[in-house]
Amino acid sequence: MIELTVEPYTAPASQALAAALEADIDERYAADGGADGGDAQTAAVWAVRPEQVTPPAGVFVVARLDGEPVGCGAVRPVLGGPADHAELKRMYTAPAARRRGVSRAVLARLEGEARVLGYRWVQLETGTRQPEAIALYEATGYSRIAPYGQFEEHQLTVCFGKDL
Numbered sequence: 001m002i003e004l005t006v007e008p009y010t011a012p013a014s015q016a017l018a019a020a021l022e023a024d025i026d027e028r029y030a031a032d033g034g035a036d037g038g039d040a041q042t043a044a045v046w047a048v049r050p051e052q053v054t055p056p057a058g059v060f061v062v063a064r065l066d067g068e069p070v071g072c073g074a075v076r077p078v079l080g081g082p083a084d085h086a087e088l089k090r091m092y093t094a095p096a097a098r099r100r101g102v103s104r105a106v107l108a109r110l111e112g113e114a115r116v117l118g119y120r121w122v123q124l125e126t127g128t129r130q131p132e133a134i135a136l137y138e139a140t141g142y143s144r145i146a147p148y149g150q151f152e153e154h155q156l157t158v159c160f161g162k163d164l
Contacts, residue, residue: 006055088123123160123162
């Protein structure tokens with residue numbers, strides 16, 4: 001059974017999962033300078049700050065299997081966007097927990113939390129070297145949108161959006 005809880009982004013489990021996500025992304029995109037392409041400006045915007053994922057602005061969700069943290073995701077306001085638009089960030093499932101419904105459960109919880117926070121639209125960015133993420137978003141009703149913000153010029157970016 002998957003247990004989902006809203007937790008502080010600064011909590012040890014949250015930080016461990018965020019670090020595992022960054023390591024996974026850096027490995028997938030190592031030939032391109034890592035997750036941010038080596039661009040300090042993109043890295044600064046890509047960063048998630050605790051206040052962005054703390055109510056009433058957003059949330060950070062941790063998924064556990066048998067009490068162990070195995071996945072996470074966050075909702076934050078779209079930076080510089082309309083007040084009712086949110087961005088999904090930090091979606092991650094540990095390799096040992098994949099294909100067990102963790103990502104779908106986290107995504108559904110994040111959408112529910114976004115609605116409670118007053119968001120009517122969610123968007124996200126993923127990468128071309130994350131086919132499992134692309135498949136998840138397409139299977140759950142997300143549509144491809146034009147790359148936005150700091151991702152507009154990145155060739156390895158795929159962006160999605162969904163009306164809530």
